[in-house]
Amino acid sequence: MKLWAGRFQKEISQTTNDFNSSISFDSRMYKEDIQGSIAHATMLGKCGIIDKDQSVLICRGLNEILEDIESGKLQIDMTAEDIHTFIEGELTKRLGDAGKRLHTARSRNDQVAVDIRLYLRNQIDDLKLQVRNLIEVICNKAEQYSDTVMPGYTHLQRAQPITFGHHLMAYAEMLLRDLSRLNDTQKRMNINPLGSGALACTTYPIDRTITTELLQFDGMTRNSLDGVSDRDFCLELASALSIIMVHLSRFSEEIIMWCSWEFKFIELDDAFSTGSSIMPQKKNPDIAELVRGKSGRVFGDLQGLLTAMKGIALAYNKDMQEDKEAVFDAVDTVKMCLTAFTPMLDTMTVISQNMRNASAKGFINATDCADYLVKKGLPFRDAYKATGTLVAICIDKGLTLETLPLEEYKAVCDIFDDGVYEAISLEKCVKERNPYGGPANVLKAVKEVRTLL
Numbered sequence: 209m210k211l212w213a214g215r216f217q218k219e220i221s222q223t224t225n226d227f228n229s230s231i232s233f234d235s236r237m238y239k240e241d242i243q244g245s246i247a248h249a250t251m252l253g254k255c256g257i258i259d260k261d262q263s264v265l266i267c268r269g270l271n272e273i274l275e276d277i278e279s280g281k282l283q284i285d286m287t288a289e290d291i292h293t294f295i296e297g298e299l300t301k302r303l304g305d306a307g308k309r310l311h312t313a314r315s316r317n318d319q320v321a322v323d324i325r326l327y328l329r330n331q332i333d334d335l336k337l338q339v340r341n342l343i344e345v346i347c348n349k350a351e352q353y354s355d356t357v358m359p360g361y362t363h364l365q366r367a368q369p370i371t372f373g374h375h376l377m378a379y380a381e382m383l384l385r386d387l388s389r390l391n392d393t394q395k396r397m398n399i400n401p402l403g404s405g406a407l408a409c410t411t412y413p414i415d416r417t418i419t420t421e422l423l424q425f426d427g428m429t430r431n432s433l434d435g436v437s438d439r440d441f442c443l444e445l446a447s448a449l450s451i452i453m454v455h456l457s458r459f460s461e462e463i464i465m466w467c468s469w470e471f472k473f474i475e476l477d478d479a480f481s482t483g484s485s486i487m488p489q490k491k492n493p494d495i496a497e498l499v500r501g502k503s504g505r506v507f508g509d510l511q512g513l514l515t516a517m518k519g520i521a522l523a524y525n526k527d528m529q530e531d532k533e534a535v536f537d538a539v540d541t542v543k544m545c546l547t548a549f550t551p552m553l554d555t556m557t558v559i560s561q562n563m564r565n566a567s568a569k570g571f572i573n574a575t576d577c578a579d580y581l582v583k584k585g586l587p588f589r590d591a592y593k594a595t596g597t598l599v600a601i602c603i604d605k606g607l608t609l610e611t612l613p614l615e616e617y618k619a620v621c622d623i624f625d626d627g628v629y630e631a632i633s634l635e636k637c638v639k640e641r642n643p644y645g646g647p648a649n650v651l652k653a654v655k656e657v658r659t660l661l
């Protein structure tokens with residue numbers, strides 16, 4: 209039976225019902241729907257809009273429905289129009305008249321707006337915890353590898369020496385910003401739309417501060433049209449989640465590269481890798497690849513939401529039912545990715561020697577060689593040119609700056625002396641990059657990030 213059956217002569221057609229129904233994806237909000245209804249019924253009782261004892265009856269009935277759903281005694285009817293219809297119908301089945309009074313001074317439009325906010329508010333708590341866990345794992349690893357020298361890259365070409373800890377901590381910074389975006393989203397989301405009614409509030413003497421307090425909102429919407437038709441918080445969440453996926457995807461890409469035989473900077477634990485059905489030697493970083501791939505889904509969810517929202521006149525339109533599948537999918541996907549990614553990172557083996565070897569071969573101390581000449585009085589451009597010439601000689605002779613004899617140095621520029629070898633030692637090159645934000649300050653950065661958490 210439909211909530212709106214009065215005006216209609218006929219039952220809804222099966223296909224229309226299937227097309228129109230949202231219960232297959234909004235049933236997950238049953239708890240929040242009941243929570244919102246309990247707050248609403250309590251307010252109705254307190255304001256004398258319904259009798260106190262009816263209000264008590266309704267609240268008790270709703271709590272029993274909640275218990276029965278959670279214990280499995282009550283199955284959610286998947287042919288119902290949506291979760292709101294199902295729960296109100298079930299309440300009426302159990303209580304008769306009292307159940308029919310619940311929807312006084314309310315519309316499904318403000319009801320659904322409240323439900324999604326409550327649901328997503330909780331989901332953001334879970335997400336924040338997961339992001340925080342990942343940052344903690346990164347901090348632990350960075351601490352462990354704070355002086356493990358590796359090449360830093362630009363254009364994926366070996367550039368200057370850094371440490372593995374420093375490289376990892378770059379991701380901690382991105383994830384910290386993600387955390388703060390989730391916090392912002394949660395703050396703006398935590399405003400109570402209940403009382404907006406269908407679009408124009410209600411003539412009943414409701415007290416919105418009661419539901420605001422009961423549902424632990426920080427405030428209430430100031431405009432009833434906006435209250436029922438705002439889905440900015442879904443857009444914000446999907447965009448915060450998309451940015452998280454950008455970060456996880458970049459990290460995954462590096463992990464995939466580092467696992468390859470060409471790099472072999474790390475090895476993933478067997479428990480977080482997969483094999484090939486035909487090639488016996490293979491060990492594939494499937495988790496990282498899937499995380500990278502799933503970023504596409506989340507970006508798609510955001511794009512879908514933006515498009516669904518952009519052309520609808522105020523206030524509620526059914527288009528807005530499309531918000532849920534998209535934002536729920538984005539939330540589910542990011543949670544799943546973090547669940548897989550964090551332990552994968554935590555259990556990886558770091559092959560420091562390969563990082564060190566790669567650092568020795570790529571002339572990543574060439575800038576330091578030039579700086580050595582500058583410290584001896586040469587203008588930087590001349591020092592740059594002399595070092596470039598030396599690199600070319602090394603490449604020609606199959607040597608590195610470390611193994612090039614002093615005579616060769618002197619032939620290019622007579623300022624060189626024995627001290628050059630010390631100046632270009634990778635360990636020293638890293639240690640001296642010590643301004644705030646530099647690779648020599650990993651431990652300090654870890655400490656600061658941990659305090660921020």
Ligand code: ARG
Pocket residue numbers: 230234289290316317320524526528529
């Ligand atoms: N299932 C609907 C949704 O998710 C609930 C609101 C229905 N309101 C309406 N006026 N049809 O948007």
